Amino acid sequence: MNSLFRKEYEIPANDFSVAGEASSSVRKLLNQLGVDPPIVKRTSIAMYEAEINAVIHGNGGKALVQFFEDKVTILISDEGPGIEDIELAMQEGYSTAPDRIREMGFGAGMGLSNIKKNADEFVLESEPGKGTRVHITMYLL
Amino acid sequence: MTVLEFSQQNGYTIISCAETAVDREISGVYICDLLSMAMVGVKDGNLWITVHTNINIIAVASLTNASCIVIPEDIPVESQTVKKAEEKGIILVQSPHTSYEISVRYYVQSGGDPS
Numbered sequence: 001m002n003s004l005f006r007k008e009y010e011i012p013a014n015d016f017s018v019a020g021e022a023s024s025s026v027r028k029l030l031n032q033l034g035v036d037p038p039i040v041k042r043t044s045i046a047m048y049e050a051e052i053n054a055v056i057h058g059n060g061g062k063a064l065v066q067f068f069e070d071k072v073t074i075l076i077s078d079e080g081p082g083i084e085d086i087e088l089a090m091q092e093g094y095s096t097a098p099d100r101i102r103e104m105g106f107g108a109g110m111g112l113s114n115i116k117k118n119a120d121e122f123v124l125e126s127e128p129g130k131g132t133r134v135h136i137t138m139y140l141l
Numbered sequence: 142m143t144v145l146e147f148s149q150q151n152g153y154t155i156i157s158c159a160e161t162a163v164d165r166e167i168s169g170v171y172i173c174d175l176l177s178m179a180m181v182g183v184k185d186g187n188l189w190i191t192v193h194t195n196i197n198i199i200a201v202a203s204l205t206n207a208s209c210i211v212i213p214e215d216i217p218v219e220s221q222t223v224k225k226a227e228e229k230g231i232i233l234v235q236s237p238h239t240s241y242e243i244s245v246r247y248y249v250q251s252g253g254d255p256s
């Protein structure tokens with residue numbers, strides 16, 4: 001099925017003045033479309049965690065968001081260092097965030113598990129040296 | 142209780158979006174300085190207390206539908222954070238009190254509803 005419309009966003013590396021803007025924009029659109037508030041919140045949280053990971057760990061990247069009648073699909077991709085051990089990265093508490101990032105409040109090692117908890121579907125693809133792709137699907141109905 | 146009532150009763154300073162505080166209802170308190178934990182823990186309408194004053198707290202408060210952010214112990218707030226808060230409609234409140242004292246005051250003044 002074709003999407004009703006799509007949005008693309010650039011996610012600049014290490015620029016916290018705009019980090020989260022893609023998620024914020026999608027949240028606004030979903031609210032305008034009249035999507036159920038709890039679904040908007042889960043979508044925003046899942047997308048924000050993936051977006052901020054691209055900012056912090058992935059040297060920045062891109063977001064592609066496709067809106068369908070019954071669902072939204074979100075792809076956050078980067079060409080950063082990738083993830084060596086996905087299972088380990090998924091564990092709550094595991095984080096490689098450096099001190100300057102932790103000082104801002106990131107680095108609890110909970111972002112990926114937040115995505116898993118909030119997304120209806122979540123696929124994490126990553127290859128060391130190539131980059132990371134986070135696929136999130138949210139059902140709207 | 143609204144953000145305005147709570148701030149006025151306790152002499153706290155509202156440093157962004159003050160004009161919206163009059164009808165922003167507070168429902169409960171959440172205290173946490175780990176942002177991705179706050180992402181889970183801040184429920185709609187919560188007053189969120191954090192010692193962080195960097196720009197990222199605005200996205201967290203916005204995406205979680207917090208009623209406001211309260212910065213304890215008179216920690217100065219970066220000007221770019223205040224600017225972002227204005228942009229996103231987030232109310233920032235500065236308090237001289239500790240996180241503990243702020244939440245106890247809310248508990249007592251809101252009639253002891255621990256939710």
Ligand SMILES: Nc1ncnc2c1ncn2[C@@H]1O[C@H](COP(=O)(O)OP(=O)(O)OP(=O)(O)O)[C@@H](O)[C@H]1O
Nearest residue numbers: 053057058089095096106107108109110111112177
């Ligand atoms: N896009 C990415 N590119 C490279 N590594 C990543 C990426 N996303 C996550 N990781 C790795 O997985 C780890 C766990 O990610 P997760 O989001 O769960 O925690 P965190 O970002 O370290 O901290 P938090 O999200 O709680 O602030 C990261 O520390 C990092 O090592």
Ligand SMILES: [Mg+2]
Nearest residue numbers: 049053111112
């Ligand atoms: Mg993360």
